[in-house]
Structures are given as C-alpha cells and as structure tokens.
Amino acid sequence: AQSVTQPDIHITVSEGASLELRCNYSYGATPYLFWYVQSPGQGLQLLLKYFSGDTLVQGIKGFEAEFKRSQSSFNLRKPSVHWSDAAEYFCAVASTDSWGKLQFGAGTQVVVTP
Amino acid sequence: DADVTQTPRNRITKTGKRIMLECSQTKGHDRMYWYRQDPGLGLRLIYYSFDVKDINKGEISDGYSVSRQAQAKFSLSLESAIPNQTALYFCATSVRQGSAGELFFGEGSRLTVL
Numbered sequence: 001a002q003s004v005t006q007p008d009i010h011i012t013v014s015e016g017a018s019l020e021l022r023c024n025y026s027y028g029a030t031p032y033l034f035w036y037v038q039s040p041g042q043g044l045q046l047l048l049k050y051f052s053g054d055t056l057v058q059g060i061k062g063f064e065a066e067f068k069r070s071q072s073s074f075n076l077r078k079p080s081v082h083w084s085d086a087a088e089y090f091c092a093v094a095s096t097d098s099w100g101k102l103q104f105g106a107g108t109q110v111v112v113t114p
Numbered sequence: 115d116a117d118v119t120q121t122p123r124n125r126i127t128k129t130g131k132r133i134m135l136e137c138s139q140t141k142g143h144d145r146m147y148w149y150r151q152d153p154g155l156g157l158r159l160i161y162y163s164f165d166v167k168d169i170n171k172g173e174i175s176d177g178y179s180v181s182r183q184a185q186a187k188f189s190l191s192l193e194s195a196i197p198n199q200t201a202l203y204f205c206a207t208s209v210r211q212g213s214a215g216e217l218f219f220g221e222g223s224r225l226t227v228l
Contacts (some may be wrong), residue, residue: 043118046216090157101172102159104156
C-alpha cells in the first residue's frame with residue numbers, strides 16, 4: 001500500500017531564511033506527487049505537482065520541489081520565506097489509476113518568526 | 115463566491131444525532147470527494163464520486179454515507195454521530211483529466227460531537 005511520511009511535525013524558521021520540508025513516500029511504481037498548503041481557516045491549495053519529466057518542479061509562491069527516486073523523496077524548498085508562508089504543508093501521493101484519491105502525509109506546521 | 119462551498123462551516127451536535135454536511139461546486143467538475151482532517155493524521159478519504167451514478171468508499175467510510183444529488187452537489191451524512199467523528203471535513207473536486215490529480219478544496223466544515 002502506498003504511504004507518505006512527513007518526518008517533521010513542526011518547523012520554525014526566521015523570515016528571509018530558507019525552508020526545506022521533507023517528504024518520503026512508499027509506492028511500487030512511479031507515483032504522482034503533490035504538495036498542498038493550508039493557511040489558517042482555509043482549505044488546501046496546490047503548490048506544485050510531479051507527474052514525470054524534469055525532477056525539479058517549480059510551483060506557486062516561489063516554492064520548488066525535487067523528486068529523487070533513489071531516496072523515495074519529494075522535498076519542498078523555498079529560498080527565502082515570507083511571514084505569509086506560515087501555514088501547514090501536506091505532501092500527497094496518487095497512483096495512475098486513482099485520480100484524486102490522494103494519500104496525504106500528516107502535515108508539517110511552519111511557523112515564521114520575525 | 116467560492117468555487118467549492120461547504121455548509122455548515124461549523125456545527126456542534128450531540129452523540130446519536132444525524133448530521134448532514136453539504137457541498138456544492140461551480141467548477142463544473144465531474145469528480146467530488148469528502149476528506150476528513152485530524153491533527154497528526156493529515157487528510158483521509160471518506161467517499162468519492164466520479165460522476166452522479168458512481169459512488170465509492172474511501173479509506174474510512176464506516177459510520178458515513180453520501181449522496182450525489184447532481185453533478186454540482188455531494189452531501190456527507192453521519193447517521194448517528196459519535197465523538198470520534200469530531201473533525202474538520204473537506205469537500206474537494208477534480209477534473210477527469212488534464213490537470214489530473216489536482217484537487218480543489220472547500221474551506222472545510224468543523225464538526226464537534228459532544
């Protein structure tokens with residue numbers, strides 16, 4: 001069965017510093033990978049996705065993620081965080097025969113300090 | 115107006131009561147989903163529907179039922195609510211193909227069962 005692990009429950013980062021959120025997945029074939037962000041009181045919004053091709057994926061709000069098959073990872077990065085990046089971030093995986101049936105990680109809460 | 119609208123946004127009820135959460139969408143998407151979010155567990159799929167005549171159980175369907183009244187409407191019911199159904203519930207939609215896998219979420223319905 002597919003699964004997603006986000007090892008960090010909570011991360012605190014200073015405004016302007018870089019951010020990296022970890023995501024590891026377990027899946028038999030090449031999965032479809034996603035990062036979603038949930039701002040307080042809001043639903044989830046897609047940041048970026050990986051289906052195939054270039055393993056470095058650019059998303060919205062200045063985020064990028066790198067797919068590393070050998071490490072079963074899909075880590076999210078941002079070079080310089082803004083206070084508005086404070087939110088909860090979810091990694092998710094789907095298989096080719098299950099559009100929309102995403103398996104989500106437990107989430108990483110990001111706190112941005114001045 | 116939001117593309118995916120959930121009602122009610124907040125509800126407090128008592129054990130044993132029947133509760134319905136409603137979802138409507140103006141995105142014209144065929145596929146609709148109900149997810150449940152619990153702290154530390156991420157989002158888990160309850161039910162999904164790929165069209166009006168297609169309803170499928172997700173990962174945690176016990177204690178829940180759904181109705182797809184029209185392409186734009188998908189309701190989640192708790193026939194006899196229990197305290198461990200206290201959670202944040204999200205409705206989501208997706209297209210059949212194209213931006214495959216991307217889910218569009220409502221703002222959530224917070225349910226508390228006393």
